[in-house]
Amino acid sequence: MKKIKSALTVIMIFLLVGAIAFSYFYGILRSASYLSASSLVSTSAKSMCLVEASSGRVLASKNADISLPMASTTKIMTAITAIENADNLDEVFEIDPISVGISGTSMYLRKGERHTLRDLLYALMLVSANDASVAIGKQVGGTIEKFIDLMNFTAYKIGATSTHFENTHGLDEKGHYTSAHDLALIASYALNNDTFREIVSTQNIKITSADGKARYLHNKNKLLQTFEGAIGVKTGFTDDAGRCLVSAAERDGMRLVCVVLNCQPMFEECKAIMEWGFGNFKMTNLCDMANIPSAIDVENGEKQNVGIKINGSYYFPLTENESDLVEIKHTLPKTVQPVLCEGDKVGNYEIYFDNSLRFSGEIVTISSVKARTLAQRLHDVLEKW
Numbered sequence: 001m002k003k004i005k006s007a008l009t010v011i012m013i014f015l016l017v018g019a020i021a022f023s024y025f026y027g028i029l030r031s032a033s034y035l036s037a038s039s040l041v042s043t044s045a046k047s048m049c050l051v052e053a054s055s056g057r058v059l060a061s062k063n064a065d066i067s068l069p070m071a072s073t074t075k076i077m078t079a080i081t082a083i084e085n086a087d088n089l090d091e092v093f094e095i096d097p098i099s100v101g102i103s104g105t106s107m108y109l110r111k112g113e114r115h116t117l118r119d120l121l122y123a124l125m126l127v128s129a130n131d132a133s134v135a136i137g138k139q140v141g142g143t144i145e146k147f148i149d150l151m152n153f154t155a156y157k158i159g160a161t162s163t164h165f166e167n168t169h170g171l172d173e174k175g176h177y178t179s180a181h182d183l184a185l186i187a188s189y190a191l192n193n194d195t196f197r198e199i200v201s202t203q204n205i206k207i208t209s210a211d212g213k214a215r216y217l218h219n220k221n222k223l224l225q226t227f228e229g230a231i232g233v234k235t236g237f238t239d240d241a242g243r244c245l246v247s248a249a250e251r252d253g254m255r256l257v258c259v260v261l262n263c264q265p266m267f268e269e270c271k272a273i274m275e276w277g278f279g280n281f282k283m284t285n286l287c288d289m290a291n292i293p294s295a296i297d298v299e300n301g302e303k304q305n306v307g308i309k310i311n312g313s314y315y316f317p318l319t320e321n322e323s324d325l326v327e328i329k330h331t332l333p334k335t336v337q338p339v340l341c342e343g344d345k346v347g348n349y350e351i352y353f354d355n356s357l358r359f360s361g362e363i364v365t366i367s368s369v370k371a372r373t374l375a376q377r378l379h380d381v382l383e384k385w
Contacts (some may be wrong), residue, residue, distance in 0.1 A: 045269060084193070162178065228251065254281065288325055343364050351361055
């Protein structure tokens, strides 16, 4: 008898260890396609991050959270901060002397010149004019210091917690830094603004000061001409930062943002990384994967049940073998009470990807249901007699 008990104990321990091991290795295998993504993308950049803009999902990365100087990619924040805080982008104003003679790339503003903020934003983002960045900051913030405070507040609002700005242009300065992931978040946020998106996707434009001086601007971002679906956003270079590029493109309803910091072949590598992203991921409506009842019972209603559906949609980038990482949970009562109108909430659902909550919404009715009248209910009682 003792031998049998001992054997059963050994078997139970073996089964328990096996179950734990299976659970552990199954978890690894389920996440393998995501974990291997970065290893499939090679880059010489010191830091890199590729994200899908709407969901914020990181598709590939390398040292994406380390703090680094970012050169003129700073101007992404300068531009969106100005656009969001300016009263009127088309109001003409006089260039302050503080904006004249700024080192680095320039549009060569002169004291007393008169421009609109919109024209200066084009100069800022197309030819990376440092003097335009100062003129913009002074006009919008009242002082450069107050405008930089606005830039840092916007970074905080976006969730760019590894970022701090000390100037509007990105010239090397102590305390002026970001991360590739933060820059991807900032660019994704800025690209939701129509004005910003129009500016950074422009290849060539002529701007004319109120005094009649014309300037012809050509965008330094070569990907606008060489990469299918490119929509922006900004190049950069300083001695400390090296060559930097924030790029973005759209194909088949998916917007990718790629950031490379300190990367000599920045255009070539951003093209290759985004091409990999478009080739391996597809925007998928995860709500279509929900498995909920088609109807729910109605108590004391004119109809015995009412059809229900997931309300809304949630598109998320997936590879072809990641559907098993999606889990959709729902809560529904056994019955509902009338009166119900089309679109009334009857339950909730939550969408998880790789055990992380990504989206939640409501389950609603697809038609209306009235309550049974008193006469109908009396008839029901009589029929049961």
